[in-house]
Amino acid sequence: MIKEITLQELNPSQFIDEKVNEIRNIVGTGTAINALSGGVDSSVVTMIGHKALGNNLKTVFIDNGIMREGEPARVAGLFKKLGVEVNVVDARNEFFSALRGITDPEEKREAITQTFYKNVFGKLVRESGAKYLLQGTILTDVDETVAGIKRQHNVFEQLGIDPQATFGYKIIEPLIRLRKDGVRKVGQAAGLPPEVFDRIPFPGPALSARVIGEATPERIETVRKATSIVEELLKNSGAFQYLAILHEDRVTGMRDGKRDFGQQIEIRCWDSKDARVAKPTKLPFETLEKLADTILRNVPGVVSVTYNIATKPPSTIEAV
């Protein structure tokens, strides 16, 4: 049982100092490696790890092809300004090969996990000689995996998997006693800009979780364009989270006065404190019209756009 550090109990600077010491004690004069995704959890781990180990921490950003628009360059540039060198690795082919033909959401997650740990990142770790892996697992990841709500890609111990035996390295998880709100506080104290520590949540399987059915390069590109429009138009909405989902169902549309089957994008925008319960944000109808119109004009193949009006529960935040 992992003991939670609540937001009330948390002293961010003291927490950082403690974790820096712990990491130094474990790693010693060895080297560690971590994968930065650009999300708040892995960004905070990168800052703490860098503080602890300096150049003995190697940070890689794996471009899996299912990231948001311009993400690899954006993240690497941002951390360069913070004094952290990030090595961007192009692994798009590996991930799309692993995802080919897979439609089941759990199998997609599993394909991404296996490709990430066994092939791409596993290979990088072996080549780097690092024996320690820093990882941004938080307490909610553990809870949800244990409860069977969601299989987080970064939870091993709780599933009875020994990463040392399975993958050949030891995993250090500095954030495992925190929840998202605590991680954001620590990120702020660690010197991250608000665009990182206040970033809206993004799923582990990235945009592959935002397409229902097979995650082909073409379908990922479609949902990437829609995601970019939704994030731009809703960034000042004050909502907890907003996302675009590409459906597999085909619906009828019109092109040049004739019927033509096309694709549908669903937009979800949530009001929530901690993602455990959530309500659709009451966006003004003008905003909904602008979202639909911008997507229909700019995302090829899309003829229909919907807005989620169900609460969580019984819905969930993401579609899969």
Added chain:
Amino acid sequence: MIKEITLQELNPSQFIDEKVNEIRNIVGTGTAINALSGGVDSSVVTMIGHKALGNNLKTVFIDNGIMREGEPARVAGLFKKLGVEVNVVDARNEFFSALRGITDPEEKREAITQTFYKNVFGKLVRESGAKYLLQGTILTDVDETVAGIKRQHNVFEQLGIDPQATFGYKIIEPLIRLRKDGVRKVGQAAGLPPEVFDRIPFPGPALSARVIGEATPERIETVRKATSIVEELLKNSGAFQYLAILHEDRVTGMRDGKRDFGQQIEIRCWDSKDARVAKPTKLPFETLEKLADTILRNVPGVVSVTYNIATKPPSTIEAV
């Protein structure tokens, strides 16, 4: 080329008298038959035909299993009050057998057309001895079929099919020079109540057009329940048309704190004059919340509800 009678040119009473005479001249002392679906077109044809032929017109209502909630009894009761005896025929098994395993929207339409004309209604016509079939085809049905936008189930001549040779009877189409607005006027003049002549449009393939994928009895029951809720809650919205669509895509939901895949209902509500162009109705968010909540609480297996926010074009009114 069929010459349109515009709303401006139309004199409803005179139109009815002319059609009554035409039908009498064609049918003479023979008998005719017609199928009443409860929609405005077939209801108007029933009234005109009854006026022309009295008991020599036999009107049947075919319960194909894909009608709205309580529809057969409702329609038969309504016409009984108007002095028209309607024979309700239970053909649910025939239609569901024909629809089994079919997911393509065109193939679904075709299965319904074939079952209706060749098996169910064709058999009734043969048994009745009627040589004339009264049918509610309107000019828009012809236009859309010719343009390739939609294959209407009741347009034969324009597709080069001779119903006499193919099905063994002659088709009379009294409304073929009218559009929907004209039909409504004629319906009013023919003594139909507003609930019939002002009824929102409903597709020929009925609820099978409102499920994406296979139209099984169970899935039809799901969309029937949702349709009933949407029609009840939006009947005073002033909208041109409103509908519920059952998607084939499965999305994640929560049940007893655990993840559970469920179904999604999409609601569409349209502002339009003539269905050629349309905009989603700006429903108050409270109405959207009530729609979602009522569906989620009352329609088993549904965990997600969306509202269409795309215009026509590039969308269409219906999903398939």
